[in-house]
Amino acid sequence: MARGFAGWGNDLYTGRRSYQIVARRRLWYTIALVLVVLSLGLIVKPGLNPGIEFRGGSELVVSDVADPSQDLAIRTVQSVAPEESPRVTNLGTSALRIQTSELTNDQVAEVVLRLAEAFEVPEEQISTSFIGPTWGADVSRQALIGVGVFLLLVTLVMVVYFRNWRMAVAGLIALFHDAIVTVGVYAAVGWEVTPATVIGFLTILAYSVYDGVVVFDKVRENTADTLLQARYTYAEKANLAVNQTLVRSINTSVIALLPVASILVIGAFLLNAGTLRDIALALFVGMFVGTLSSIFLAPPLEVTLREMQADIKAHTRKILAGRTQTDEEGQTTVAEVAVGQLMPGSHQGHSAQPRRKKR
Amino acid sequence: MIGALGASIFGGNMWSDATLTPKLGLDLEGGTQIILTPVTETPGDIPEATINEAIGIIRQRVDASGVAEAQISSQGGNKIVVALPGRPSEETLDLVRRPAQMEFRAVLAVGAPTPVVLPGEEGTTSEGAGEEITGIGEETGTEGPTEGAGLEEQPPAQPGEPSSPSDAAYYITPQVQQEFDELDCTDEKNLTGGLTGPTDTAFVTCNLSGTEKYILGPVEVKGSDISTASSGLETLASGQVGSRWVVSLQFNNAGTTSFATISERLFGMPDPQNRFGIVLDGLVVSAPSMNAVISDGRAEISGSFTRESAATLAQQLNFGSLPITFTVESEQRISATLGSEQLARGLLAGLIGLVLVVIYSLAQYRVLGLLSVASLTVAGLLTYGIITLLSWTQGYRLSLAGVAGLIVAIGITADSFIVYFERIRDELRDGRVLAVAVDHGWKRARRTILASDAINFSAAIVLYTLAVGNVQGFAFTLGLTTLIDLVMVFLFTHPMMKILARRRFFAEGHPWSGLDPRRLGVETTRYVGRGRVRRLGSGGAQDAPEATVPDEAGGSEPSDASRPSSGSRPVSTGAAPGAASMTIAERRAAARKAAQDEPTDDEGEVR
Numbered sequence: 001m002a003r004g005f006a007g008w009g010n011d012l013y014t015g016r017r018s019y020q021i022v023a024r025r026r027l028w029y030t031i032a033l034v035l036v037v038l039s040l041g042l043i044v045k046p047g048l049n050p051g052i053e054f055r056g057g058s059e060l061v062v063s064d065v066a067d068p069s070q071d072l073a074i075r076t077v078q079s080v081a082p083e084e085s086p087r088v089t090n091l092g093t094s095a096l097r098i099q100t101s102e103l104t105n106d107q108v109a110e111v112v113l114r115l116a117e118a119f120e121v122p123e124e125q126i127s128t129s130f131i132g133p134t135w136g137a138d139v140s141r142q143a144l145i146g147v148g149v150f151l152l153l154v155t156l157v158m159v160v161y162f163r164n165w166r167m168a169v170a171g172l173i174a175l176f177h178d179a180i181v182t183v184g185v186y187a188a189v190g191w192e193v194t195p196a197t198v199i200g201f202l203t204i205l206a207y208s209v210y211d212g213v214v215v216f217d218k219v220r221e222n223t224a225d226t227l228l229q230a231r232y233t234y235a236e237k238a239n240l241a242v243n244q245t246l247v248r249s250i251n252t253s254v255i256a257l258l259p260v261a262s263i264l265v266i267g268a269f270l271l272n273a274g275t276l277r278d279i280a281l282a283l284f285v286g287m288f289v290g291t292l293s294s295i296f297l298a299p300p301l302e303v304t305l306r307e308m309q310a311d312i313k314a315h316t317r318k319i320l321a322g323r324t325q326t327d328e329e330g331q332t333t334v335a336e337v338a339v340g341q342l343m344p345g346s347h348q349g350h351s352a353q354p355r356r357k358k359r
Numbered sequence: 360m361i362g363a364l365g366a367s368i369f370g371g372n373m374w375s376d377a378t379l380t381p382k383l384g385l386d387l388e389g390g391t392q393i394i395l396t397p398v399t400e401t402p403g404d405i406p407e408a409t410i411n412e413a414i415g416i417i418r419q420r421v422d423a424s425g426v427a428e429a430q431i432s433s434q435g436g437n438k439i440v441v442a443l444p445g446r447p448s449e450e451t452l453d454l455v456r457r458p459a460q461m462e463f464r465a466v467l468a469v470g471a472p473t474p475v476v477l478p479g480e481e482g483t484t485s486e487g488a489g490e491e492i493t494g495i496g497e498e499t500g501t502e503g504p505t506e507g508a509g510l511e512e513q514p515p516a517q518p519g520e521p522s523s524p525s526d527a528a529y530y531i532t533p534q535v536q537q538e539f540d541e542l543d544c545t546d547e548k549n550l551t552g553g554l555t556g557p558t559d560t561a562f563v564t565c566n567l568s569g570t571e572k573y574i575l576g577p578v579e580v581k582g583s584d585i586s587t588a589s590s591g592l593e594t595l596a597s598g599q600v601g602s603r604w605v606v607s608l609q610f611n612n613a614g615t616t617s618f619a620t621i622s623e624r625l626f627g628m629p630d631p632q633n634r635f636g637i638v639l640d641g642l643v644v645s646a647p648s649m650n651a652v653i654s655d656g657r658a659e660i661s662g663s664f665t666r667e668s669a670a671t672l673a674q675q676l677n678f679g680s681l682p683i684t685f686t687v688e689s690e691q692r693i694s695a696t697l698g699s700e701q702l703a704r705g706l707l708a709g710l711i712g713l714v715l716v717v718i719y720s721l722a723q724y725r726v727l728g729l730l731s732v733a734s735l736t737v738a739g740l741l742t743y744g745i746i747t748l749l750s751w752t753q754g755y756r757l758s759l760a761g762v763a764g765l766i767v768a769i770g771i772t773a774d775s776f777i778v779y780f781e782r783i784r785d786e787l788r789d790g791r792v793l794a795v796a797v798d799h800g801w802k803r804a805r806r807t808i809l810a811s812d813a814i815n816f817s818a819a820i821v822l823y824t825l826a827v828g829n830v831q832g833f834a835f836t837l838g839l840t841t842l843i844d845l846v847m848v849f850l851f852t853h854p855m856m857k858i859l860a861r862r863r864f865f866a867e868g869h870p871w872s873g874l875d876p877r878r879l880g881v882e883t884t885r886y887v888g889r890g891r892v893r894r895l896g897s898g899g900a901q902d903a904p905e906a907t908v909p910d911e912a913g914g915s916e917p918s919d920a921s922r923p924s925s926g927s928r929p930v931s932t933g934a935a936p937g938a939a940s941m942t943i944a945e946r947r948a949a950a951r952k953a954a955q956d957e958p959t960d961d962e963g964e965v966r
Contacts, residue, residue: 198830210815
């Protein structure tokens with residue numbers, strides 16, 4: 001299989017095999033737009049589920065219980081605070097998490113005592129936490145500031161690194177796409193948003209930028225001489241660049257996603273909640289979407305923007321016209337051109353040879 | 360480098376208190392974390408110095424109460440995070456939450472710090488403080504006693520009514536005296552502070568360093584009556600700058616009035632009673648004697664100050680001017696079992712992730728994959744060493760978020776190797792020999808790796824500063840591993856690659872090396888100019904590319920129209936590796952042959 005993969009990589013590099021990623025850009029734009037609209041809808045309708053860090057309140061975790069019965073937990077809490085309707089979640093197979101609104105210190109002590117009795121565990125095995133109402137507001141504000149500052153910084157990095165507004169704009173659109181879709185998936189899954197989610201989310205913004213940098217680097221390398229040659233159009237050259245980085249993109253994302261996926265699986269199925277799971281979901285979705293958008297969204301967008309440029313437009317028209325041929329019957333045929341890396345030492349066909357002025 | 364790191368940790372373990380494993384954060388080890396926000400009565404921002412002072416006060420309280428390894432730090436500029444290991448008692452927690460206040464009380468009696476067995480020994484001369492207070496610009500002791508001194512000469516008033524706040528006979532009840540006698544200021548527990556006592560009765564306490572104990576009168580000036588305090592060199596009467604360090608303080612209107620009353624009363628009293636105690640958080644930070652009557656609210660404390668101690672006192676006074684209470688923002692108690700379960704699961708996830716990455720890179724890069732496994736191993740050891748070292752020297756603690764950061768970093772570190780290896784492969788595809796491909800590939804991969812690490816590292820810094828809650832650890836380990844990745848690629852992977860490139864196994868492109876040119880689609884025979892061809896490797900197991908001539912018969916370019924005879928010429932540009940090794944005549948012959956019968960692979964026969 002590895003041999004096949006490497007062979008596939010070669011074909012992509014030489015251009016023997018090529019995926020029409022740039023040419024089919026309308027399709028990708030449509031998919032991206034649908035995803036974004038869907039995500040925005042999800043963010044509005046079920047909405048994000050803020051964690052206790054944002055809501056404020058008290059949380060108790062009873063670990064190592066023989067029989068994690070949610071009813072028992074609810075009854076125990078209500079025996080102390082009758083007006084409470086605690087949210088109870090099973091963590092893994094042997095732990096229970098109970099979230100209530102704010103309890104006083106005495107109430108918490110009382111609940112801990114009764115829970116320890118009810119579940120027959122020593123008091124030391126009950127974790128409690130209390131988050132004040134202002135803390136939640138603070139955390140939310142801090143998280144928003146974080147996202148804002150980060151987006152600003154990332155924009156700056158893109159503009160400075162590419163020194164080219166088209167690439168920066170294309171990269172930013174892809175970035176927003178990644179961010180929105182990630183949040184949308186989070187809303188759809190319905191897991192709680194905690195500070196861990198927020199930091200995972202911010203990390204994928206950085207990751208998305210990096211992915212874009214790699215692809216655009218190759219695009220820039222390939223298209224530097226576009227106007228100096230008459231063989232390929234800008235779009236074709238960009239498409240070759242995307243194809244050539246495809247193997248690297250796949251390898252990179254698989255390698256990055258493997259550890260994240262293992263945290264996600266462990267966090268989701270064994271722990272059922274907590275820092276690991278929250279970071280991992282945001283990272284997993286973000287990295288996955290980020291890789292896709294760095295292939296299917298950012299380079300096509302850049303080509304679209306480029307083709308609005310007058311000289312590129314003229315160049316493209318000239319080359320396409322050169323390929324079209326009208327024979328005696330008035331039928332036009334467009335020559336198929338295989339776009340590939342020019343190999344030093346290999347024969348480029350007669351048309352590549354210098355031509356005699358007079359025949 | 361790793362040897363040095365390992366040696367220092369091992370050495371630290373042998374001769375100091377370093378451990379061979381990093382210390383764990385609260386969420387993994389279990390313990391209590393309290394996040395406090397200092398709140399002042401006056402709205403507005405709290406200066407950083409005040410926060411630091413508040414942290415110092417809490418640290419004093421916690422340390423003195425005997426809780427080991429408490430961590431107190433500020434977060435986000437206006438929060439105080441107190442982390443206590445284990446399950447601290449409710450008293451300890453109360454200690455942390457208690458507000459900190461500053462007040463001025465007159466000294467009624469001073470004693471040596473140790474408990475007194477026989478009563479009546481109070482008032483033993485104290486060499487401790489030796490500080491004195493004067494009005495600013497006044498020379499110590501030149502002014503004669505003023506009429507105010509007469510106040511304390513008044514006969515004691517009726518029982519039940521103190522003649523003045525310095526009325527020792529009234530305030531020092533037998534009970535207070537007993538408490539004073541029994542107080543042992545050399546015992547850490549008594550330096551906890553926090554308890555300020557009622558404002559209208561005597562108060563028995565120690566000084567901050569535990570070298571003196573005091574009976575203090577009722578509160579006469581509150582800390583909030585101070586408007587500013589600063590430290591500096593004294594200004595002599597002549598207007599020149601002297602050589603002694605002093606602390607100047609300025610009271611507000613209310614403070615000026617009450618301080619003037621105190622200074623009038625205390626000035627001229629016998630030794631211990633002419634002093635007044637500046638009490639911060641229940642402990643005396645300074646007890647200067649009154650050497651002048653200060654009526655304008657501008658006082659100067661002089662004595663055996665160094666620059667630092669003067670600055671500290673000024674800071675404490677400034678802190679006192681903003682009476683602070685603490686709001687508990689969040690309080691978490693994590694049981695040790697929950698923490699260790701989380702850690703075990705986290706490590707399991709890391710292990711699975713690592714194994715998957717290793718399998719994938721071996722599948723992709725064959726033996727070359729071993730280089731990335733080796734690099735990952737070395738990077739892992741380096742990270743472990745640095746974290747252990749940091750937890751020993753800097754008190755760093757690994758949290759669950761930190762563990763997550765480490766696991767995610769596996770992928771990011773491995774990514775650098777992929778970038779590098781893919782670049783080398785690209786160069787090989789362009790027909791370079793391995794040694795040259797490594798050099799060229801490195802130059803181009805270096806740029807990408809630097810860009811990626813720069814982005815990751817700056818992201819980690821921003822995340823670290825903006826992080827909310829307990830997830831700072833994630834940003835920390837992410838940043839740390841990014842740096843380690845950079846070091847690894849430059850100092851280990853690339854040099855190793857250069858050495859490996861010289862080995863025949865890699866240089867000749869063994870099928871298992873992961874750098875086999877044939878597998879990478881490079882034709883085994885290529886034209887190198889001047890009529891010569893070069894053959895790569897032994898050419899045993901050649902891939903005959905399927906790009907045979909007849910495939911290309913369909914395409915024709917406009918220029919071909921004039922020469923219809925060559926309709927089957929290949930026009931594929933650069934995409935026909937097989938065709939490269941043939942001359943034009945041969946290719947035409949092959950095309951003719953192909954037109955007649957089945958296409959054959961005659962590539963191997965081309966010499």
